[in-house]
Amino acid sequence: MADETIINEVYKVLEDRRDNPIDSYTSNIMKDSDKKAVDKICEKVGEEAAEVILAAKNDENLVYESVDLIFHNLLLLAYKGVNLNEVFDEFERRRK
Ligand SMILES: N=c1c2ncn([C@@H]3O[C@H](COP(=O)(O)OP(=O)(O)OP(=O)(O)O)[C@@H](O)[C@H]3O)c2ncn1[C@@H]1O[C@H](COP(=O)(O)O)[C@@H](O)[C@H]1O
Numbered sequence: 001m002a003d004e005t006i007i008n009e010v011y012k013v014l015e016d017r018r019d020n021p022i023d024s025y026t027s028n029i030m031k032d033s034d035k036k037a038v039d040k041i042c043e044k045v046g047e048e049a050a051e052v053i054l055a056a057k058n059d060e061n062l063v064y065e066s067v068d069l070i071f072h073n074l075l076l077l078a079y080k081g082v083n084l085n086e087v088f089d090e091f092e093r094r095r096k
Pocket residue numbers: 010013014017024025026027067068071
């Protein structure tokens with residue numbers, strides 16, 4: 001069974017796709033093309049958020065759709081150069 005270390009692993013791949021682009025979904029979305037990368041990624045975050053809402057309301061595929069949303073949010077953070085530890089630190093800071 002996977003644990004939370006998969007998030008770190010995937011994030012490292014996203015940083016690598018950003019820094020050493022190949023012909024892949026994540027590298028391509030992180031490149032400006034006819035549309036700016038930030039617009040493409042933000043659009044996906046919005047779409048995936050809407051899909052999570054529908055999944056919750058319809059009791060269907062909530063985990064699957066949530067992973068799509070989390071993944072695209074991670075992609076946005078990687079694209080913007082955020083160190084993933086900042087996210088973990090922020091969770092830690094809020095811990096009561
Ligand atoms: N976790 C993911 C991941 N989750 C979703 N996706 C892709 O995100 C894209 C958009 O998702 P959508 O839900 O919109 O899918 P869609 O096919 O457009 O439409 P629907 O059928 O869902 O309606 C799809 O092409 C998915 O394959 C992902 N693509 C990559 N990863 C990870 O990112 C790494 C790098 O990916 P590559 O750049 O492809 O090598 C991989 O090794 C994986 O670990």
